[in-house]
Amino acid sequence: MTYGQIKQAASFFRPALLLEGIIGRRARLIISDILSMSAVLFAMPALIYFLAILFPTLFSTLGNFPTLASLLPRLVGIFFIIASLWLVFFAIQAFFNSYYYKAFDAILKEQGIAGNEPMSFEVAALLSGTDESDITGSFLQSLSLQFMLLRLGIDKTTVKDFLKNRKDKLTAATFNLSSLDNQFGITFVDVALALFRQDKEFSDFLFAQSIQEKDFLAAAEWVSRGERRRKKKERWWSRDALGRIEGIGTDWAYGGAYILDRYTKGQYSKILFDDEPGNTYLKDELEELETILARSEEANALVVGESGGSPMDLVRHLGEIIYEGTVLPALAHKRIIVLDANKLVATNGEKTRFENELIRIFEESIQAGNIILVFDDLPSFMTSASALGSEVLSLMDPYLPSDRIQVIALSDKDRFHRMLETNGMITTRFEVVLVKDPDESVTIRLLQDEATSIESREKIFFSYQSILAIANAAERYFTEGVMPDKAIDLLVELVPKLKLSKTRFVTKESVLSLVEKKTGIPTGEVKTVEKEKLLNLEAFLHKRVIGQNEAVTAIANAMRRARSGVGSPNRPMGSFLFLGPTGVGKTETTKALAEALFGNESKVIRLDMSEYKSADALDKLIGSFSSGKPGVLASALRENPYGVLLLDEFEKTTKEVMDLFLQVLDEGVFSDMSGKKINARNLIIIATSNAGANLIWDAMRSGKNIMSLKDEIVDGIIKSGAYRPELLNRFDGVILFHPIEGENLRQVAAVMLERFRARLRERGIDLEINDAMIDYLMKFGSDPKFGARPMNRAIQDIIEQKVANKIIKGEIKPGQKFSLEAGDLV
Amino acid sequence: MDLGTVLIHRPTSPSAIFIGIIVGVMALFAFPIEYFVWHYGEGLRDFFRVFGNFLWAVYNFFSIPLLLRTFFMPWRRLQEEKKQQGFHAEEFFGNIIVNIIMRLVGMLVRLVTLIIGAAIIIIIFCASIVSLVVWLTLPLVVAVLFVFGLTLIINS
Numbered sequence: 001m002t003y004g005q006i007k008q009a010a011s012f013f014r015p016a017l018l019l020e021g022i023i024g025r026r027a028r029l030i031i032s033d034i035l036s037m038s039a040v041l042f043a044m045p046a047l048i049y050f051l052a053i054l055f056p057t058l059f060s061t062l063g064n065f066p067t068l069a070s071l072l073p074r075l076v077g078i079f080f081i082i083a084s085l086w087l088v089f090f091a092i093q094a095f096f097n098s099y100y101y102k103a104f105d106a107i108l109k110e111q112g113i114a115g116n117e118p119m120s121f122e123v124a125a126l127l128s129g130t131d132e133s134d135i136t137g138s139f140l141q142s143l144s145l146q147f148m149l150l151r152l153g154i155d156k157t158t159v160k161d162f163l164k165n166r167k168d169k170l171t172a173a174t175f176n177l178s179s180l181d182n183q184f185g186i187t188f189v190d191v192a193l194a195l196f197r198q199d200k201e202f203s204d205f206l207f208a209q210s211i212q213e214k215d216f217l218a219a220a221e222w223v224s225r226g227e228r229r230r231k232k233k234e235r236w237w238s239r240d241a242l243g244r245i246e247g248i249g250t251d252w253a254y255g256g257a258y259i260l261d262r263y264t265k266g267q268y269s270k271i272l273f274d275d276e277p278g279n280t281y282l283k284d285e286l287e288e289l290e291t292i293l294a295r296s297e298e299a300n301a302l303v304v305g306e307s308g309g310s311p312m313d314l315v316r317h318l319g320e321i322i323y324e325g326t327v328l329p330a331l332a333h334k335r336i337i338v339l340d341a342n343k344l345v346a347t348n349g350e351k352t353r354f355e356n357e358l359i360r361i362f363e364e365s366i367q368a369g370n371i372i373l374v375f376d377d378l379p380s381f382m383t384s385a386s387a388l389g390s391e392v393l394s395l396m397d398p399y400l401p402s403d404r405i406q407v408i409a410l411s412d413k414d415r416f417h418r419m420l421e422t423n424g425m426i427t428t429r430f431e432v433v434l435v436k437d438p439d440e441s442v443t444i445r446l447l448q449d450e451a452t453s454i455e456s457r458e459k460i461f462f463s464y465q466s467i468l469a470i471a472n473a474a475e476r477y478f479t480e481g482v483m484p485d486k487a488i489d490l491l492v493e494l495v496p497k498l499k500l501s502k503t504r505f506v507t508k509e510s511v512l513s514l515v516e517k518k519t520g521i522p523t524g525e526v527k528t529v530e531k532e533k534l535l536n537l538e539a540f541l542h543k544r545v546i547g548q549n550e551a552v553t554a555i556a557n558a559m560r561r562a563r564s565g566v567g568s569p570n571r572p573m574g575s576f577l578f579l580g581p582t583g584v585g586k587t588e589t590t591k592a593l594a595e596a597l598f599g600n601e602s603k604v605i606r607l608d609m610s611e612y613k614s615a616d617a618l619d620k621l622i623g624s625f626s627s628g629k630p631g632v633l634a635s636a637l638r639e640n641p642y643g644v645l646l647l648d649e650f651e652k653t654t655k656e657v658m659d660l661f662l663q664v665l666d667e668g669v670f671s672d673m674s675g676k677k678i679n680a681r682n683l684i685i686i687a688t689s690n691a692g693a694n695l696i697w698d699a700m701r702s703g704k705n706i707m708s709l710k711d712e713i714v715d716g717i718i719k720s721g722a723y724r725p726e727l728l729n730r731f732d733g734v735i736l737f738h739p740i741e742g743e744n745l746r747q748v749a750a751v752m753l754e755r756f757r758a759r760l761r762e763r764g765i766d767l768e769i770n771d772a773m774i775d776y777l778m779k780f781g782s783d784p785k786f787g788a789r790p791m792n793r794a795i796q797d798i799i800e801q802k803v804a805n806k807i808i809k810g811e812i813k814p815g816q817k818f819s820l821e822a823g824d825l826v
Numbered sequence: 827m828d829l830g831t832v833l834i835h836r837p838t839s840p841s842a843i844f845i846g847i848i849v850g851v852m853a854l855f856a857f858p859i860e861y862f863v864w865h866y867g868e869g870l871r872d873f874f875r876v877f878g879n880f881l882w883a884v885y886n887f888f889s890i891p892l893l894l895r896t897f898f899m900p901w902r903r904l905q906e907e908k909k910q911q912g913f914h915a916e917e918f919f920g921n922i923i924v925n926i927i928m929r930l931v932g933m934l935v936r937l938v939t940l941i942i943g944a945a946i947i948i949i950i951f952c953a954s955i956v957s958l959v960v961w962l963t964l965p966l967v968v969a970v971l972f973v974f975g976l977t978l979i980i981n982s
Contacts, residue, residue: 015860018853073978080975084968091964095864098872237876242883249889249939252932253896255903325886333892367903 003132003172006186009118010127016099017128019092025100028093035086042079049076101235119186122227126191132172136199137163144188148223152211153463153507162205170199188227192220218441219464222448229452243325250333255368257337260361263347265338265376281442282310285435286317292431293318293372293406294330300400300407302378302430304416306437310482311410314435315374331372334406337365338374341381351388355395362399372406379415393425400429414671443471443484450488454495465508470494473515476569476681490515519642534560537596544592545585546751547744551578551735555593558732559684571668575685577650577728579717580737581693583789585748587646589737590686594644597684603643605636609653609687618656623673634672642682650687651722658727661687665730687731691722700739710736740788748788749777756795760803765812768819773799865964873961877954881947888943893936900928901935 001009049072052059063069102117122144130138139145140159149159177186177194196203196216206216235241285303292301303311319336321327327334339361348354365371375381385392399405409430411420420426447470451462474487494514503510533540537556545552555576562573578586591601612620623631637645647653647661664670668681695716699709714734718725728734740748750769757767780794802824806812885891905928906921960967 015857015864018857018860021850021853022857073981077975077978077980080971080978082975084971084975087964087968087971091865091869092861094872095861095869098864098868237879239879239882242879243886245883245887247887247889249893249936252902252935253892253899369903 001177001186003135003175006119006127006177009186010124012118013099013102013121013124013128016096016121017125019096020125025096028089028096032086032089032093035082035089039079039082039086042075042082045072045075046079049073097235101231101238117185120188122188122224123186123191126188130172133169135170135172135175136166136195136202137169139191139195144223144227145192148192148219150461151219151222151464152206152209152215153465154206154209154211158209162202166201168201170195170202174198188224189217189220193217215464215468218444218448221445222452222464225445225449226452229449240324244323246323251335251370254333254335254370255364257335257361257364257368257371259357259364260337260339260371260373263340263344263361265340281438282314282317282435285314285433286321288433289314289318289408290321290328290331292433293408294328297403298401298429298431299403300409300430301433302409302411302416302420302426303433303435304411304413305435306413310435310437311412312376313438314433315376315408315410318372334370334372335368336372336374338376341375341377341384345381345384345388349388351390354385354388355390358392358395362396362405366399366402366404369404372408375407375409378409378411379419382419393423397425397429437482438484440471443474443487444468446484447471447487447491450491454491458495458499460495460498460504460506462506463508466506466511467491469508469511469515472569473511477515477519477679533596534563540596541589541592544595544751545589546747547740548585548589548737551589551737554733554735555589559593559597570681572665572680572683572685575665575731575733576687577723577731577734578686578688578737579692579713579734580690580696581739581786582690583786583792584737584740585788586688586737587648590644590646590688593684593686598643603640604646605640605643606646606648607633607636608648609651609657610649612653612657615654617654618660619673621657621660622670631672634678637678637680637683641679644684644686645680647685647687649689651689651691658724661685662727662730665727689722691720692717696736696738710734745778745788746774749774749791752788752791752795753777756799764814765803765807766817767803768817770819770821772821773819866962870961873958877950877957880950880954884943884946884950888939888946890940890943893940897933897936898929899932900925901932904928 048059052072100121102121126139126142126144129142140149140163146156146159149155175194175198177190193213193216196206196213203213206212232238232240289301289303293299303314305311305314315336315338318327322331322334322336325332344357344361345354348357361373365373382392396407400407407430444467447467448462448464451467455461470491471487474490475483478486478490494511497514498506498510501510501514537559538552541552541556555574558574558576578589580586591604594603595601607621616624619629619631621631621633623629623634650658660670664680665685669677669679672678692713695713699713713736714728717723718728753767753769753773757769760767777791777794777799780790799820802820803812806818812818906924908917908921910917
């Protein structure tokens with residue numbers, strides 16, 4: 001569509017725009033209100049006047065008040081004039097509304113609404129005032145686009161500056177449009193998007209504010225959706241609005257469910273879904289669920305979600321279409337009741353009572369005839385009932401084929417596979433509906449709508465970037481709960497804190513700083529101190545780690561990638577497999593990294609994986625349901641979700657544990673024994689291993705460069721069966737540590753002695769380090785099989801002993817400087 | 827230049843202001859024509875649609891189709907059931923009486939609801955006829971009201 005054609009199409013709305021030009025909508029509404037109020041006011045004298053004419057005897061006393069009697073006809077005259085004016089305004093308003101609410105989606109179809117209008121009213125209004133030699137300039141002066149830019153965090157002055165300093169202008173000759181969704185013609189979103197795509201200078205300006213097309217589109221949709229929703233609310237005479245009034249007598253033909261009502265979870269009040277164009281979340285799944293439940297018998301569904309949140313969304317969605325009256329006729333007037341299974345088990349506490357109550361609930365539901373019974377977590381219900389010795393599925397079974405009750409059971413994918421899929425009763429009685437998790441756009445959309453309703457109450461304004469930040473933070477830093485619920489919870493939780501900090505305009509930074517306070521994990525932009533640290537990470541690591549240049553560089557690069565936000569948010573911050581013989585600095589590097597990034601080497605959670613090689617290794621780590629013992633890894637990560645996880649001698653553990661880490665490295669989360677998610681996304685995971693040490697040695701001995709042989713060494717490790725290739729591939733880096741020799745060994749000895757010296761200094765004794773001591777130590781490090789570790793032992797066993805003897809003999813006194821010579825060390 | 831351009835861009839040069847005024851005056855004249863075309867065309871259709879919605883809403887609010895379909899059903903499915911083994915005349919007739927009463931209660935409540943619903947539908951229907959007459963003669967009605975009001979003020 002060229003600009004001319006659009007203009008032509010917009011002429012459909014010309015009459016209403018003409019009116020808008022003469023007198024604006026706001027002014028009309030105000031005048032209408034004043035007229036209505038005055039009409040009501042003057043209706044009183046009019047009523048008295050006509051009653052006095054009809055029943056003169058009743059109002060004979062009126063003659064006693066001559067002023068009133070003479071004033072009355074005038075008041076009545078005013079009433080009639082007001083009434084006539086009111087009628088005019090009413091008619092004009094009806095005229096305007098007739099256009100204003102056109103091209104407008106309705107759930108319950110009405111003739112003539114959302115027909116084949118070429119565009120929405122807003123678009124026509126936007127176009128009607130456009131200067132054809134400067135499309136962008138005119139559009140940016142419209143309120144809706146200004147509002148949208150404000151959503152994107154760009155204020156008026158910035159826009160003004162941009163408009164002033166442009167080189168080119170987008171003209172009507174080059175501007176054209178094609179509609180995104182044909183159902184409602186050209187919408188505000190289409191126009192905004194066309195502007196973005198066709199005015200290069202404009203999109204560059206936005207890009208400089210780090211706004212990309214998808215952000216721009218999402219903000220446009222937000223603004224447009226808000227507008228559409230406002231209109232829907234205003235149009236109270238629509239079938240959608242009138243149909244929402246709940247009818248009387250819908251449950252007279254059905255029985256009550258009195259016992260069940262005692263075990264009911266609260267109803268949900270949030271409207272999560274609407275038939276917005278482009279909203280496809282759960283659309284297919286809902287259709288599937290409806291069809292299953294509308295069947296004449298065995299109309300039961302098992303809704304399985306990837307993570308657990310989306311199945312309940314689907315049930316809510318069903319509740320909404322029942323409420324709206326757009327559900328299949330077979331399901332009209334049904335009551336969805338979510339059974340509070342915990343309460344049922346807890347209040348009855350004992351097998352017979354529990355079973356009796358459950359049976360009564362089912363019989364009552366069947367008697368009532370309009371119940372859709374929802375078990376919101378069937379696997380948990382089964383487990384807790386089995387603790388009472390009760391078999392829930394067999395209790396339910398006789399009722400499931402009935403056409404007078406529908407059961408929806410919900411489960412997450414994991415436990416569906418483990419507990420339900422193999423059960424024959426489930427597969428015959430239930431039809432499975434698989435639900436996909438909502439993608440980010442769904443979360444964003446829900447957050448935006450929630451934000452809009454918060455804004456109307458709280459006088460704060462959310463920028464699009466802040467919404468995006470909330471969605472990302474919820475995903476990354478909070479593992480409890482499921483998306484999109486946890487994102488919405490986070491948003492709601494932030495509101496009082498924002499108000500407390502007097503933040504009116506919520507930006508990405510304000511959200512991130514609050515999230516940082518809540519979690520203790522640095523989130524926002526990389527700050528100066530941290531920047532320094534990251535940029536000089538190699539130097540920092542080298543203070544403690546001697547040699548190992550390749551390893552240090554690889555780690556430093558990976559860390560910078562992760563912290564700059566380039567890395568994937570759904571994986572650990574970094575994960576490395578350190579390969580190499582003992583005593584070459586693997587553990588030391590880990591500690592140095594913890595100190596560099598988290599300020600403290602105690603931020604290392606160290607697990608010696610050789611302790612986890614028995615059959616119950618996995619249970620020890622994630623906890624066991626049967627024994628009720630919490631897992632070591634699960635508890636450690638719950639307490640310290642932010643730090644370095646060191647897995648020593650990783651190759652020694654079992655296959656199951658390795659599989660667990662396969663998942664952790666890939667997704668950054670795992671479930672503990674009770675199915676609760678544990679976050680490993682803010683960890684640096686380092687596995688160390690001696691596997692391949694021999695290969696490294698052989699390579700060393702034949703004088704080859706290890707790094708050039710890395711592939712061969714890794715292949716060798718895979719062939720030896722220590723690690724499977726898929727596990728190795730999951731690590732951000734497999735890093736080879738080579739044996740320490742020559743000059744490096746010397747430096748290590750110096751560093752170790754330096755540390756010993758620091759310890760002595762605390763006692764007030766100063767040790768002077770000399771070559772004799774270093775040479776002496778190096779003798780212990782000469783067996784490359786053990787690396788530098790024997791040197792450490794030598795300090796402890798020999799040097800410390802000698803110093804101790806000297807102290808006791810009184811040869812060294814506090815405050816004294818001394819050193820050990822070759823003679824001392826024999 | 828159209829009216830929108832005039833209003834949004836607020837012309838500053840004298841010639842543009844002049845054109846702007848002409849456009850504005852033309853709009854003032856054009857509007858009544860546009861309005862009357864709408865009033866007896868699309869406006870009338872809107873009228874029927876809105877009253878149709880009202881009737882539809884009342885029809886649904888009183889659940890008329892559902893109540894008719896379930897007219898003879900017992901009130902909230904309250905029914906006595908056979909509890910003892912074998913035939914007991916007392917139980918049998920007792921149950922029959924209770925069940926008949928429950929059906930009668932159900933019918934009565936439904937009947938009352940249906941009557942109220944029907945009455946409201948009839949009222950709205952009548953109101954729509956009156957409103958339709960007013961709508962069709964609206965220009966006249968407005969004029970009559972205005973003149974009548976004016977005479978009352980002047981004559982007293």
